Amino acid sequence: xxxxxxxxxxxxxxxxxxxxxxxxxxxxxxxxxxxxxxxxxxxxxxxxxxxxxxxxxxxxxxxxxxxxxxxxxxxxxxxxxxxxxxxxxxxxxxxxxxxxxxxxxxxxxxxxxxxxxxxxxxxxxxxxxxxx
Amino acid sequence: xxxxxxxxxxxxxxxxxxxxxxxxxxxxxxxxxxxxxxxxxxxxxxxxxxxxxxxxxxxxxxxxxxxxxxxxxxxxxxxxxxxxx
Numbered sequence: 001x002x003x004x005x006x007x008x009x010x011x012x013x014x015x016x017x018x019x020x021x022x023x024x025x026x027x028x029x030x031x032x033x034x035x036x037x038x039x040x041x042x043x044x045x046x047x048x049x050x051x052x053x054x055x056x057x058x059x060x061x062x063x064x065x066x067x068x069x070x071x072x073x074x075x076x077x078x079x080x081x082x083x084x085x086x087x088x089x090x091x092x093x094x095x096x097x098x099x100x101x102x103x104x105x106x107x108x109x110x111x112x113x114x115x116x117x118x119x120x121x122x123x124x125x126x127x128x129x130x131x132x
Numbered sequence: 133x134x135x136x137x138x139x140x141x142x143x144x145x146x147x148x149x150x151x152x153x154x155x156x157x158x159x160x161x162x163x164x165x166x167x168x169x170x171x172x173x174x175x176x177x178x179x180x181x182x183x184x185x186x187x188x189x190x191x192x193x194x195x196x197x198x199x200x201x202x203x204x205x206x207x208x209x210x211x212x213x214x215x216x217x
Binding site: 022035037038039040042043044045048058059060061062063064065066067068069070071079091092093094108110 | 182
């Protein structure tokens with residue numbers, strides 16, 4: 001089974017993904033906090049990103065969502081392309097556009113995204129990884 | 133209202149009605165599917181979001197004139213995000 005692992009950042013689990021910029025087609029790397037407590041299995045989003053990044057990636061508007069907890073209120077959602085080359089993952093997913101993301105990171109990978117994979121530390125306490 | 137804002141409103145209103153239908157009628161052809169809308173019209177319906185995006189981009193290259201909805205979800209339910217900032 002293909003597996004990708006990444007070192008913890010400030011002790012927190014992350015996943016690294018590639019986004020594609022609409023204007024140039026260039027790819028940018030993003031480190032997302034892996035947060036199984038973000039949303040549920042059947043919600044209308046898979047990741048949270050800065051709203052500006054959603055626009056830069058040419059996101060297609062999708063049904064907005066209501067959030068509580070660290071983010072409170074109504075937020076827009078966009079469909080964007082997300083890639084994890086090591087896993088041959090290349091799909092469109094729904095990203096909530098938020099004004100701020102966790103310090104030092106580029107966004108949040110919510111439970112619906114992580115739940116596509118087998119996830120965990122795979123016996124390596126300083127790593128977090130995804131397996132298909 | 134600008135032409136773009138009008139299209140966006142039409143897309144959102146159609147998505148709202150489709151979701152309402154899917155939630156009230158599990159036999160709806162939209163229930164549990166991703167629905168792609170462009171310029172106020174349903175363009176594609178599929179269980180595969182990638183396929184919906186491909187069709188939408190082929191029909192309407194401007195993302196602002198397109199819209200996606202997963203029909204049947206409760207978008208009025210608050211989803212908690214526990215991540216610390």
